[in-house]
Amino acid sequence: MEAVLKQHPRAIGGRLLPKSWRTRTRLAGLVEAVSKRFWTQFKIPRIDLNACSYSLCTACAACLALQKRAEYERKRAEEALQKAQAELAHVTRVTTLGVLTTSIAHEINQPLGAMVNNAGACLRWLTAQNPEEARRSASLVIADGHRAGEIISRIRALAKKAPPQKDWLDLNHAIGEVISLARTEVQNNQVSLQTQLSNDLPLILGDRVQLQQVILNLLINAIEAMSGVRDGPRELWVGSEKVNGIPSESEQGPPEDKGLSGAKRTHVLVAVRDSGPGLDPTGIGSLFDAFYTTKSHGMGMGLAISRSIIEAHGGRLWATANVSKGALFQFALPISQERIS
Amino acid sequence: MMETDALVFVVDDDAQMRESLRNLISSVGLRVELFSSAQEFLESKRPDVPSCLVLDVRLPGLSGLDLQRRTTEAGMEIPIIFITGYGDIPMTVGAMKAGAMEFLSKPFRDQDLLDAIQQALDRDRKARDQRAALKALRSRFASLTSREREVMARVVAGLINKQVGAQLAMSETTVKVHRHQVMEKMEAGSLPELVRMADKLGITVPKS
Numbered sequence: 001m002e003a004v005l006k007q008h009p010r011a012i013g014g015r016l017l018p019k020s021w022r023t024r025t026r027l028a029g030l031v032e033a034v035s036k037r038f039w040t041q042f043k044i045p046r047i048d049l050n051a052c053s054y055s056l057c058t059a060c061a062a063c064l065a066l067q068k069r070a071e072y073e074r075k076r077a078e079e080a081l082q083k084a085q086a087e088l089a090h091v092t093r094v095t096t097l098g099v100l101t102t103s104i105a106h107e108i109n110q111p112l113g114a115m116v117n118n119a120g121a122c123l124r125w126l127t128a129q130n131p132e133e134a135r136r137s138a139s140l141v142i143a144d145g146h147r148a149g150e151i152i153s154r155i156r157a158l159a160k161k162a163p164p165q166k167d168w169l170d171l172n173h174a175i176g177e178v179i180s181l182a183r184t185e186v187q188n189n190q191v192s193l194q195t196q197l198s199n200d201l202p203l204i205l206g207d208r209v210q211l212q213q214v215i216l217n218l219l220i221n222a223i224e225a226m227s228g229v230r231d232g233p234r235e236l237w238v239g240s241e242k243v244n245g246i247p248s249e250s251e252q253g254p255p256e257d258k259g260l261s262g263a264k265r266t267h268v269l270v271a272v273r274d275s276g277p278g279l280d281p282t283g284i285g286s287l288f289d290a291f292y293t294t295k296s297h298g299m300g301m302g303l304a305i306s307r308s309i310i311e312a313h314g315g316r317l318w319a320t321a322n323v324s325k326g327a328l329f330q331f332a333l334p335i336s337q338e339r340i341s
Numbered sequence: 342m343m344e345t346d347a348l349v350f351v352v353d354d355d356a357q358m359r360e361s362l363r364n365l366i367s368s369v370g371l372r373v374e375l376f377s378s379a380q381e382f383l384e385s386k387r388p389d390v391p392s393c394l395v396l397d398v399r400l401p402g403l404s405g406l407d408l409q410r411r412t413t414e415a416g417m418e419i420p421i422i423f424i425t426g427y428g429d430i431p432m433t434v435g436a437m438k439a440g441a442m443e444f445l446s447k448p449f450r451d452q453d454l455l456d457a458i459q460q461a462l463d464r465d466r467k468a469r470d471q472r473a474a475l476k477a478l479r480s481r482f483a484s485l486t487s488r489e490r491e492v493m494a495r496v497v498a499g500l501i502n503k504q505v506g507a508q509l510a511m512s513e514t515t516v517k518v519h520r521h522q523v524m525e526k527m528e529a530g531s532l533p534e535l536v537r538m539a540d541k542l543g544i545t546v547p548k549s
Contacts, residue, residue: 106399106426110355113426113447117361120451124368137364144357184426187399 027057034060037067085308090161092301093213097159099220103184104155111148115141154181157209158216164207164312171204171211171268171333172197172240178215179238182223189223189234196239204268205336206313214306214317218272218329221302225276225327235326237273242266246316246332267315267332275326279319287319306331346390347462352376352408353397353424358447362395365451366458379403383411391469393442393461395454398425398432406432409439418468420461424449475541481527482542489526492519496532497539 031047038044047056097104122137154177175197179186186193204211219236226234244266279287288307303317310317315333349366351373353359359375366373376382379400394412398405409421422443423436433444442464443457485493488509495505502516509516529535 109426109447110358113424113449114355114357114361116448117358117365117451117454121361121364121368124365128368133364133368137368140357140361140364144361147357184399187401187404192402 027061030061030064031057034064037064085305086164087161088301089210089213089305089309092217092305093209094159096213096216096220096302097155100181100185100216102188103182104151106184107151107181108148111144111151115144115148118144158212160209162209164210166205166207168203168205169208169211170201171270172199172201174208174212175215175238175240175270178212178219182216182219185220185223186236189227191223191226191234191236193236193238196237198239198241201240201242201268202266202335204313204333206333207309210309211313211333214309214331215270215272217302217306221329222272222274222276222327226274229276233275235275237271239271239273241269242335243269243332266335268335269330269332271328271330273326273328278321278325279327281321284319284321288317347466348372348374348388348390348392349395349458349462350374350376350382350387350392350419351395352379352382352400352405353395354378354400355397358397362454365454366395369455371458371462379405379408379411382408391462391466393420393422393458393465395422395424395458398423398436406436406439409436409441413439418465418472420464422454422457422461424454478527478538478541482538484526485523489519489523492516493523493527493535493539494544496520496523497536497544 035047039046047060118137118140122134122141125131125134125137158181175195179193179195183193215238219238222236226236246267246269288303307317310331310333313333315331317329317331320328320330349371351359351362351366353362353375354377356377359377363373363375374385374387376385380403382394383403396405396408400408403411405423405425412419412421420442421436421440422445423433423441424445424447425432426447436444442461443453445453445457482490491509492505495508500508502513502520505520506513506516523529524535527535527538529538
């Protein structure tokens with residue numbers, strides 16, 4: 001472009017040119033930018049700088065300004081949407097934690113009870129002049145205290161309103177933490193829980209809190225679905241495995257791949273299966289819609305949020321009717337290529 | 342407080358809680374055995390000594406309340422102290438009705454648990470003594486001849502020798518001999534004592 005301007009200092013359009021060299025250069029730059037965009041986006045042949053009038057130049061400038069403005073607006077709207085989604089995710093997360101209050105209280109009570117017992121024992125050993133046992137008891141108190149602290153920080157991490165943050169994480173570990181929070185809930189509902197976590201799972205780049213929210217949501221949904229089961233076993237199964245490509249053996253499989261994210265890539269697949277009443281075939285399509293719920297006290301946000309979280313991680317979340325009975329929810333997350341060993 | 346024969350069983354699925362209970366209970370000189378599940382406890386071989394069970398209500402698999410029912414059904418008379426992280430009222434009522442000694446919410450006062458254990462052991466010791474005494478009494482009663490049993494049943498019902506003789510068609514002297522044998526074999530020092538024994542054995546008075 002510079003070369004064109006230099007060779008033909010007054011050549012743009014041949015007439016009606018501004019005298020100032022700077023304005024001319026700017027106009028030429030604009031024309032070239034617009035022309036390039038027209039060519040790449042709409043395959044409109046490039047504008048010949050030598051045959052370009054001043055009004056065409058200003059039209060190009062206006063066009064470019066409008067497009068920039070639109071892009072800026074879109075970006076702002078996207079940011080606002082992301083913020084709103086994060087807030088909604090936080091609200092549903094805290095609501096889910098509310099369901100688990102009893103479970104959490106029990107989980108913290110255990111180390112507290114152990115502390116009281118060990119401290120009581122410590123005093124008794126001191127009275128009995130057995131310093132060895134007293135010292136052992138005191139160190140048990142410390143271990144119990146640390147455990148209570150760990151549980152609380154885990155819950156705080158889930159309750160905290162923090163911007164999404166991606167870290168390398170072990171999904172099995174994340175699943176284990178969620179299960180330990182929901183353990184009492186599982187027992188209270190007489191559900192037998194089985195896990196089958198693959199031990200060669202690669203690390204995932206993702207937001208721990210958000211992914212744990214999805215897992216927690218699927219667990220609670222499964223437990224609640226089974227709470228109405230009077231006879232027959234209440235079985236909950238959680239599994240993880242490494243898969244090549246997203247399995248799509250069923251009609252309700254993952255949405256068609258658009259060919260962009262590469263379904264052939266290696267994924268980590270997490271599955272939650274229950275023996276509840278299963279999915280209503282008429283409702284299966286709207287399962288992931290916002291405000292769709294079959295529970296009397298549900299908000300209908302859980303699965304919608306879960307799907308948007310998984311999709312924000314480049315993955316997919318889908319539901320299928322369990323082979324024998326009940327429901328099966330699965331999500332697959334791609335393994336990032338940019339992995340630093 | 343110190344007793345070496347008694348044994349406290351603890352069933353709790355939380356390893357740290359279990360270990361702290363062992364620590365606390367052994368700090369007052371009691372022997373402890375730990376189990377992580379109800380099944381494990383049921384499958385264990387337990388020595389025949391005064392004992393009690395400290396049982397968590399919520400256990401994976403067979404719950405504490407299930408275990409309580411199983412022990413009752415199996416005639417395993419062991420006093421149970423329930424501990425729980427979260428006990429609702431219906432559950433507590435159910436457990437107490439089914440004969441639980443105590444129902445403690447975690448975290449409980451350590452002294453409360455130790456007192457409950459002490460009471461439970463005392464109760465088990467008494468129950469064991471009673472069972473042993475009843476067993477001895479039964480074996481003494483088993484050593485009586487059928488004739489002697491007939492005489493005993495009538496004597497403890499308040500009949501005099503003459504009436505017993507009339508009912509059983511034997512002479513008063515024969516009744517006296519049988520009666521003497523009964524007192525001797527049952528190791529009863531007096532008639533009231535024999536009546537109490539009959540009561541414990543549940544001997545019914547024949548109508549005719």
